[in-house]
Amino acid sequence: MSTGRLEAFSDGVIAILITIMILELKVPHGADLAALRPVLPVFLTYVLSYVFLGIYWSNHHHLLHATKRVTGGVLWANLHLLFWLSLVPFVTAWMGENKFHPVPTAIFGVVMLLAAIAYYILVRAILAGEGASSELAAAVGTDTKGRISPVLYALAIPLSFVRSWIALGIYVFVALMWLVPDRRIESRLRGR
Amino acid sequence: MSTGRLEAFSDGVIAILITIMILELKVPHGADLAALRPVLPVFLTYVLSYVFLGIYWSNHHHLLHATKRVTGGVLWANLHLLFWLSLVPFVTAWMGENKFHPVPTAIFGVVMLLAAIAYYILVRAILAGEGASSELAAAVGTDTKGRISPVLYALAIPLSFVRSWIALGIYVFVALMWLVPDRRIESRLRGR
Amino acid sequence: MSTGRLEAFSDGVIAILITIMILELKVPHGADLAALRPVLPVFLTYVLSYVFLGIYWSNHHHLLHATKRVTGGVLWANLHLLFWLSLVPFVTAWMGENKFHPVPTAIFGVVMLLAAIAYYILVRAILAGEGASSELAAAVGTDTKGRISPVLYALAIPLSFVRSWIALGIYVFVALMWLVPDRRIESRLRGR
């Protein structure tokens, strides 16, 4: 069973999520620049979430490229990941519209943490099918970024209630850390 | 005529349905946890419908994987299935917003029943093209879950008017029953 | 230049159109069956438009299956067709919400007529690339349904102002006429 349809479906869902977030950018009533000001915090969280979804798409792309067998378990692990990603527009809008109030900022972290865990489960499900001696197993062996991210999210959640900008700073840091694309798997594969 | 484009189109529709349901999750006005409370029943029905659509996608994936010929009849049987699935976000939102009132809960069951029947018709349309002696015919021969599900939906519809949580319990039971992935076709194919 | 990406893009647009129409089905406020009554005319026009978009997808599927070369002209003829199809949810909602008032019913016919003309232009653009002696040219040679449809739409537009149900009857008739799938191209190709 090939990865083709799994990729196509995941692409579809992530493409829709990225574009649905714009619907939250409600067209301002006024026509001057001042009318754009209340849109700005929502816009900035949109940029952040766009980058996060872009990172997931990019890593997902590399991961499935190195996958050869799709089992029923992989299929559901993938649907599980997409579930948490599908909540990103909701928490993004909630956080942006409430000017980074502690509760929505913490909930944003919770969804990001659960998405990171779901990605980890997907990697394990694929490895269970591919075998521990596979190329992919070697490639993800030293997945430092994948291990640090959930720890950072777990830190950000309580810190939202101290100062919400600390949590936000952590989210931005994680995004920047990942923006350096996932060369691990890529370079391994190229080394063939 | 290959199954490629039929899969791509079905993937597109199901991916959109899954993500459109989130639009029903209206961003709460308040910023505290209490503001999330009215969202909760809608969220839980969203989880249920996400699982149902995931099950259909997964089974559809396995079914078309075992299909070799796409006739005009298969094409329309597939559009017919997608029609009932496309009503899932509507009935999900209606049921969730009315806190599982009997009527929307029963209508949810009606749409699920019609989707199950449409799936059955699709399987028959494919078998008509593939031939009764085909691999697929053998694989779906003992489709116990596919036969029990419509019976359970048909039971849930009148029971919604007795106690709507009984109907809801039946829906959750059907979902859990299917979450064990459709290994029948998968294992047959792997046995090749 | 292969037809793959043209198909994928068209599939995406039509899949979205079909599912976006449901967003027009606003969830009723009440929870009883009476609350569904005002939704009914919108629902019925949704069914009609779903069938129309399904017909276009099905015919488009067969048409591109018989196409070998995609020129710049074909690409834009396809975008032109998708433009008119993308107005279908808008005119569908307008007609349904106004209980088949003459003006929206006529405008629905105008959009269907322009879509039919756009499809005709697409067929010509493909034939210009494939050559008059091609298989496709022979297959579409006797395209009776494709010639009758625009005439019927052109009739329905003025008749909307006499009795809107006459126009509606014509739309339903055209849909039923096409529901018999486009076996012309299919059978030609199978005859190879």
Place this chain on the structure above:
Amino acid sequence: MSTGRLEAFSDGVIAILITIMILELKVPHGADLAALRPVLPVFLTYVLSYVFLGIYWSNHHHLLHATKRVTGGVLWANLHLLFWLSLVPFVTAWMGENKFHPVPTAIFGVVMLLAAIAYYILVRAILAGEGASSELAAAVGTDTKGRISPVLYALAIPLSFVRSWIALGIYVFVALMWLVPDRRIESRLRGR
């Protein structure tokens, strides 16, 4: 790493953007032709933006068709382009609803300018992977239209504040200029 999934994802995003714009076409309350009048300026901007997105899709199609290697840099350059394109429905609706007021008309130009720059960066990122001696390098060598467009957008932005119809005229001119499809790459490739 092939271009397949990059194309599929980009197709998905652009297909959704094109169709999401219709959601901005709010169904008028009245049922007569006069009710369509306030929809008209929004409709015309929708046509303009549809053509712009169609142009990007068409050029993107030709560009990736000539691409052989997808690096991490290309992947993010593509996501960057899609980001600016994803703002098109927002600025289109804002401009249309405010009857081409100077500020939204200028902001429309800003988004178009940034999209044009993002497309230029994508071309460079692909060329960096393909090599300066590649076929693609020769094909885009004399990309006159690609160089004029950003200059015209940069002109239109300040001119919006003089007379917004001048800016609008420039946008329409750029669209018409590009509607002549990008035969450069196409003809080069055909010449093989």
